[in-house]
Amino acid sequence: MIRTFIDSGVLIVAARGxxxxxxxxxxxxxxxxPEFVSSIFLKLEVLPKAIYKNKTSEIKFYEEYFNELTVDITELTMAVLDAKSYLDTAIFTDELL
Structure with missing residues (x-):
């Protein structure tokens, strides 16, 4: 099965119908x-405005989409960011040498 990360624009257009x-x-x-995958960053792109504007049907649409996903790459994304931070620090402090 193909794993696919949906752009926030696709979700927004679909939610507003x-x-x-x-x-x-x-x-x-x-x-x-496709097997759709997501992360906390996608949620942060679509949910805040819908919540702020009290768009209940749009919020429900997003929540249903995120609840149906079988793969959430948030943990993987955070691990990559942690590794990058470690490497950036190590490079500046010569820990890798």
């Missing part, structure tokens, strides 16, 4: 072939 572009976005999300 307006016109042919929304139908295309929904078709992408309803495709059973």
């Amino acid at each position: 307006e016109g042919a572009i929304a139908e295309r976005a929904l078709a992408i999300l309803e495709d059973s072939n």
